[in-house]
Amino acid sequence: MQSKIGFDNEKYLKEQTGEILKRVNRFNNKLYLEFGGKLLFDFHAARVLPGFDPNVKMRLLQKLKDDTDVILCIYAGDIERKKVRADFGITYDVDALKTIDDFSEWGIEIKAVVITRYEYQPYTRTFKNKLERRGIKVYTHKFTKGYPTDVDMIVSDEGYGSNEYIATTKPIVVVTGPGPGSGKLATCLSQLYHEYKRGIKAGYAKFETFPIWNLPLKHKVNVAYEAATVDLKDVNMIDHHHLEAYNETTVNYNRDIEAFPLLKRIIEKITGDVSFYKSPTDMGVNRAGFGIINDEIVQQAAHQEIIRRYLRCEVEYAKGFIDADTVQRAEIIMENIGAKVEDRNSVKAARDAAIIGKKNNKGNEGIYVGAAIELKDGTIITGKNSPLMHAAASLILNASKHLATLPDNLFLLPKNIMDSLNYLKREVLRGKVVSLDVEEVLIALSLSAISNPAAQMALEKLKEIEGCEVHITHIPTPGDEAGLRKLGVHLTCDPDFSSKSLFMN
Numbered sequence: 001m002q003s004k005i006g007f008d009n010e011k012y013l014k015e016q017t018g019e020i021l022k023r024v025n026r027f028n029n030k031l032y033l034e035f036g037g038k039l040l041f042d043f044h045a046a047r048v049l050p051g052f053d054p055n056v057k058m059r060l061l062q063k064l065k066d067d068t069d070v071i072l073c074i075y076a077g078d079i080e081r082k083k084v085r086a087d088f089g090i091t092y093d094v095d096a097l098k099t100i101d102d103f104s105e106w107g108i109e110i111k112a113v114v115i116t117r118y119e120y121q122p123y124t125r126t127f128k129n130k131l132e133r134r135g136i137k138v139y140t141h142k143f144t145k146g147y148p149t150d151v152d153m154i155v156s157d158e159g160y161g162s163n164e165y166i167a168t169t170k171p172i173v174v175v176t177g178p179g180p181g182s183g184k185l186a187t188c189l190s191q192l193y194h195e196y197k198r199g200i201k202a203g204y205a206k207f208e209t210f211p212i213w214n215l216p217l218k219h220k221v222n223v224a225y226e227a228a229t230v231d232l233k234d235v236n237m238i239d240h241h242h243l244e245a246y247n248e249t250t251v252n253y254n255r256d257i258e259a260f261p262l263l264k265r266i267i268e269k270i271t272g273d274v275s276f277y278k279s280p281t282d283m284g285v286n287r288a289g290f291g292i293i294n295d296e297i298v299q300q301a302a303h304q305e306i307i308r309r310y311l312r313c314e315v316e317y318a319k320g321f322i323d324a325d326t327v328q329r330a331e332i333i334m335e336n337i338g339a340k341v342e343d344r345n346s347v348k349a350a351r352d353a354a355i356i357g358k359k360n361n362k363g364n365e366g367i368y369v370g371a372a373i374e375l376k377d378g379t380i381i382t383g384k385n386s387p388l389m390h391a392a393a394s395l396i397l398n399a400s401k402h403l404a405t406l407p408d409n410l411f412l413l414p415k416n417i418m419d420s421l422n423y424l425k426r427e428v429l430r431g432k433v434v435s436l437d438v439e440e441v442l443i444a445l446s447l448s449a450i451s452n453p454a455a456q457m458a459l460e461k462l463k464e465i466e467g468c469e470v471h472i473t474h475i476p477t478p479g480d481e482a483g484l485r486k487l488g489v490h491l492t493c494d495p496d497f498s499s500k501s502l503f504m505n
Helices: 009-026 043-048 056-063 076-080 092-105 122-132 184-197 220-228 240-246 254-271 295-318 324-336 345-360 391-403 415-428 438-448 453-465 478-487
Strands: 031-035 068-075 110-116 138-141 172-176 203-207 236-238 251-253 370-374 380-384 469-472 490-493
Touching: 009 031, 009 056, 009 203, 031 184, 043 220, 043 295, 068 076, 068 092, 068 184, 076 092, 076 110, 076 122, 092 110, 092 122, 110 122, 110 184, 122 138, 138 184, 172 184, 184 203, 184 254, 220 236, 220 251, 220 295, 220 324, 236 240, 236 254, 240 254, 251 254, 295 324, 295 490, 345 370, 345 380, 345 391, 345 469, 370 391, 380 391, 391 438, 391 453, 391 469, 391 478, 415 438, 438 453, 438 478, 478 490
Parallel strands: 031 172, 031 203, 068 110, 068 172, 110 138, 469 490
Antiparallel strands: 236 251, 370 380, 370 469
16 A cells, blocks of 8 residues: 655655745855755655655756755864764764765765864864875864854954865855755855855855745644754744735745844955845745645644654653753654654554563563554554564564465564574674574575575565664663664654663664
């Protein structure tokens, strides 16, 4: 059964491309285009706008690649504290390397990497060396003198002028980064300063996706953006600058609205002219709202994303990554839309599976973990942990058997493979835990498929699990999390650890 579609990619692609080209023409064929959000693998957008291609922005750039240079920004502080991109479970510096490779696969070259707010930090210097020794041009920008109050200092040779100029040749310069706070805006404005010093009247615009300016303030797609940026304390607001200028109600977020007067002054100081931008909404190129073809479907999807974000906050708090006030903000967002974690069908099913596991093993000590997946046709499949495998691993096997219409009591993994894996983990690798995680079960299933037609049938059905909703009653181990991420499921879990051990590997 196909998932319901609420968003038209092709319509969005046409609208967004046309709007970008209008801006390029307006600015004498030199536009610095800051990309807000993820340029590649925008899974948040794909989750809240069912039908949205996570790589639709790259498809757009590919159409414009002959006219586009790309600059990648990364904040030195994110490198130092090893900030992680949750979708992939990798740090921002590794994500930057992956982005360069991904762009190359799309036939687009990264012109330069800019390390922002650089102060010779140790990990950042290593990252810089790594890039340069692989032939990638790296620029470093320090904190801008005078920012944010002294516009005369900011727009001077001691401010933006102290940053080295990045020479570009194409009419569109895309400035992107692994996440918010990467220094994209400062890089754009620095380049704008240098361009005007050279007599080139370049312009600036921001490629936006969220919040969607022409949806209502409390529309769940916009609320889901607040949930996604709860750690940044982003709040959606009516853009009063736009309302005053055009008598039109539009939605933007607090940081852009608050920063607009200063940004407008900086641009006018650089250009020596009155900016035609009258609001932060003006600055944005955002046609996502025009791609929505079924509002009910996207509202339902956004409702689920808000719950997922809340559950993720609870887990990040348990791991020590965020403070209690961030969790409280996520909880308030949930309450404001009337959402409960039980609205996520896999949550109750997973918790019930854990209770059943405990009842079936009455008198035995241990932690009982339940897992559940909601398939695309609405069917709920569950799994429980056992001495043989983790709950998530059991879940994936049970789901693949269901999809392949195989009997539930059929064993897909032969005893000789299980015994061999257990021997490897216990005797060779000296592991304390021999039960198999998701990654290990997937390997075992692929080996079993060589001689077992039923295992081959189950293996082929794993592709249908992508995009399904999964919940686990405990924080997954690294092997479970990595395996589920590769399968492409939408994973949440309760903020409880599956072991009393502090170290998990």
